[in-house]
Amino acid sequence: MQKALVLDAGKCTGCKQCELACSFEHEGIFNVSRSRIRVFIFEHEARFVPYTCTQCDQAWCMQVCPVGAITSDAATGVKSVNAATCVGCKVCTIACPFGTINYNAITGKVEKCDLCGGDPACARECPTGAITFIDSNLAGYEKMQDWAHKTDTAPQAAS
Amino acid sequence: MRHVIIGTGPAGVNAAETLRKLDANAKITLIGGEREAPYSRMAIPYVLSGAISEAGTRLRQEPGYFDRARINVISGPVARVDTQHKAVELVGGNIVEYDRLLIAAGASPIKPHVPGLDLPGVHHCWSLADMRAIEDLAGKGDNVVLMGAGFIGSIILESLKSRGVNLTVVEVEDRMVPRMLDETAGALLKSWCESKGVSVRTGTRIEKVKSGTAEGLRVHLSDGAALDARLLVVAAGVKPNTEFLIGSGVETDRGIRVDARQQTSVPDIFAAGDIVRSRDFSTGRAAVMAIQPVAVDHARIAAVNMTGGAASYQGALAMNVLDTMGLISTSFGLCDGPANAQSAIALDAGAYKYMRLEFDGNVLTGAQSLGLPEHIGVLRGFIQSRLDLGGWKERLAENPLRLAEAYVGIMNGV
Incomplete structure (x- = not known):
């Protein structure tokens, strides 16, 4: 069964523990600027919105990679970057319409959410249940899916 | 069904893979123009800089990949296409017959008329x-x-x-x-x-x-x-490799003309990638857009139509990213904007940071950036979906750096 991250902005308090957890999991340091999940803070509206890759089916990042460095796991649907193959060309960073794959100048490679191999640190550390990792059929990504379809240049080809 | 693809760059390889996915029984032949395994020209600079080895340029690096996918890779180059007999003639005389043909023969560098450019060195x-x-x-x-x-x-x-x-x-x-x-x-x-x-x-x-x-x-x-x-x-530009199509009946006009299904003027012949003149998403006019994302889109749409499906292209969106000794620049869509466009600019010249957005009403039509690469892909999303920015239009006009925030805000009803 595929599982997905569910980001419930209504429960987010903007504590950024997810960012710290992500940074520590992937980089071994507590540095929110190195996190692959980002909490957007809308001060005037008092809203906090956690945001990261949804492992979308269209996988623009994977489709455009000129060297095949991004692959999709058939069992989990996770799109992950093979750092040894990535040349750092950054074409995926402009092709992803969500802006959720980014270049790391320190490593010279791109990076994105990889669901921590099946136990996402952000969900584990979220104190309010704003980030959960559950059966993707229940995840309700309608908004992002709508967006995805609007942006898709080849919806038929993607199926 | 015999599918033949001329060209083993990203367009050719992606088309072959999509064809295989859509038709398990098709016979698929990829014809390369050089005596090399399929490779990515985009990766070449990274070999020169020492980031990867030459093997790192190969398209699909697992050994035996094309054999396992039952994609027959042969060396050309192609001498001509006989559209009457549905056959491709290779230099040297070999004939490859097709039921459906995809021309993804790419482009070649232009050599300007400057005396001495044939010298060694x-x-x-x-x-x-x-x-x-x-x-x-x-x-x-x-x-x-x-x-x-x-x-x-x-x-x-x-x-x-x-x-x-x-x-x-x-x-x-x-x-x-x-x-x-x-x-x-x-x-x-x-x-x-x-x-x-x-x-x-x-x-x-x-x-x-x-x-x-x-x-x-x-x-x-x-x-x-x-x-x-x-x-x-x-490095003075490139031109589509259409010479071998002269007299074939495949219409060209500084690039192969295609319809929205990527079909050329000849039935059963499709085209994809840098050789194609297709609809520019931003202007609606035909243009050659020699970039990786467009090549991949072309290839996938052509493959769907070659296997009897129905896919059409909404147009090629110009987008580029450059890293110049650590300074990353990007551009999307209409960088200079249509005549009635409104621009919003953020500039910190000393820090080499720049963001310029182009609006047409409440819709983003183009953008360019320098030194601000984070979440930059949302620009593509905004432009290609023609999303109504609503109240975020004014906020972006005031501060173009709030791009990612604008996207997340709009998607979450903020």
Whole structure:
């Protein structure tokens, strides 16, 4: 069964523990600027919105990679970057319409959410249940899916 | 069904894979123009800079990948296409028959009419063969001249500089990457290059190249200067490889003309990638858009239609990203905007940061950035979905740096 991250902005308090957890999991340091999940803070509206890759089916990042460095796991649907193959060309960073794959100048490679191999640190550390990792059929990504379809240049080809 | 694909670049390989996915029984033949395994030209600069080995340029690096996918890869090049008999004739005389043909033969570098460009020591940086020649001539401390600071030239600039050469770039236009960056961003990029020790001569033409100097070449410029160099790299643009189609009946007009299904003027013949003149998403006019994302879109749409499906293209969106010695620049859609467009600009010249957005009413139509690469893909999403920015339009007009925030805000009803 595929599982997905569910980001419930209504429960987010903007504590950024997810960012710290992500940074520590992937980089071994507590540095929110190195996190692959980002909490957007809308001060005037008092809203906090956690945001990261949804492992979308269209996988623009994977489709455009000129060297095949991004692959999709058939069992989990996770799109992950093979750092040894990535040349750092950054074409995926402009092709992803969500802006959720980014270049790391320190490593010279791109990076994105990889669901921590099946136990996402952000969900584990979220104190309010704003980030959960559950059966993707229940995840309700309608908004992002709508967006995805609007942006898709080849919806038929993607199926 | 026999599917034949001319070209083993990203368009050809992606089309072959999509065909295989859609038709398990199809016979698929990929014909390469060079005697190389399928590879990515985009990866070549990263071999020159030492980031990857030559094997890292291969498209699909697992051994036996094409055999397992039952994709037959053969070497051309193709001499001509006989549309009457549905056959491709290779140089040397071999014939490959097809039921459906995809032409993804790509483009070739343009050699301007400048005396001396046939001399030893003058190379394009387009093929693996070019790359190997450049590796031999671009060692630490060697004097190298680069002709052209367009998009491809600027990528080569980065890799040459990383080899430790003494580099001079000569660009005939008034700024670097003029089709991607405006005057402000182009000027910033030039000053950045100069601060990193690259000499950039914009508004300057290479008039002639002579041999017989100690280093090999002497490059004469329109301003009267002459530069001695071991290597001259020519990056003066590319042109679609349509010569072999003359007389075939496949209509070309500085590129193969296709409909929205990627079909050419000849039934059962499709085209994809840098050889195609297709609809520009932003202008609605036919244009050659020689970029990786467009090649992949073309390939997938063509493959769907070649297998009896129905897919059509909404148009090619221009988008580019460059890394110039650590300064990342991007551009999307209409960088200069339509006549009625409204621009919003954020500039910190000292920090080499720039963001310019183009609006048409409440819709983003184009953008360019310098030094601000984070979450930059949302620009593509905004432009290609023609999303109504609503109240975020004014906030973005006031501060273009709130892009990612705008996207997340709109999607969450903020």
